Amino acid sequence: MRIAKDELAKLVTLQEYDRVIDALLAVLADVPKQVAALQAESAAEKAALAEVKDRHTQLLLRRKEKELDLGKKEEEIKKHNIELNSVKTNEAFRAMQSQIDRCKGEASAIETEILVFMEESDAFLREEKEKSTALKAAEIRIAEKIKVLEGQKAESEGKLAAERAKRDAFAAAIPGELLGHYDNVRRRRGGVAMARLEGETCTVCRMNQPPQSKVNLAKGHEIVACESCQRILYPSELAAAKPA
DSSP states (O other): OBOOHHHHHHHHHHHHHHHHHHHHHHHHHHHHHHHHHHHHHHHHHHHHHHHHHHHHHHHHHHHHHHHHHHHHHHHHHHHHHHHHTTOOSHHHHHHHHHHHHHHHHHHHHHHHHHHHHHHHHHHHHHHHHHHHHHHHHHHHHHHHHHHHHHHHHHHHHHHHHHHHHHHHHHHTTSOHHHHHHHHHHHHHTTTOOEEEEETTEETTTOOBOOHHHHHHHHHTSBOOBOTTTOOEEEEGGGTTOOOO
């Protein structure tokens, strides 16, 4: 494809427009990821609090069961005390007293378990309070960060629209066939269509080019492609070209 030197310079400048646009697109693509990460952090804080509350609930259920067991033991002791008054022999009295002592021992053991549960419950309450405070602080911090990210997104969207408009206006002055070729190379080569030739080396893929490539590029009559990466080569003197 034939090309004039000023058209090659325009392609170099066009790539600078595209670099700016690609950078803005990268920022916009990263915002949802950052927001998702922050939301995941918030969800983890909520899950941690919920897990502590669930463990506390299970402990309270076990404590309730022990309190019911203690009530049954106390009723059993009362019943045996009443029966104690009606026994007729010393042997029966000793047997009943033994049952009462056994029940009292079991009741004492249950009371000890209940006291342990109460201490653990107090610890859970403290942990719940700590995690609840941490969650509130995290939610405030995360909400502020998301607000900042949304502001950055809106700002980047505005810049992107402006840069695309400038890019389109600039590209309108480039012949359609040449612009199409540039866009095709750009799509196939990771968004980079142009490569500066430094000496005999393509500065993108770092592969040496045949001497004839430099000669053809100096003539400036046709597109010269890198023999390795197929990007459009341009001479070093065009490297500083920037968008207006």
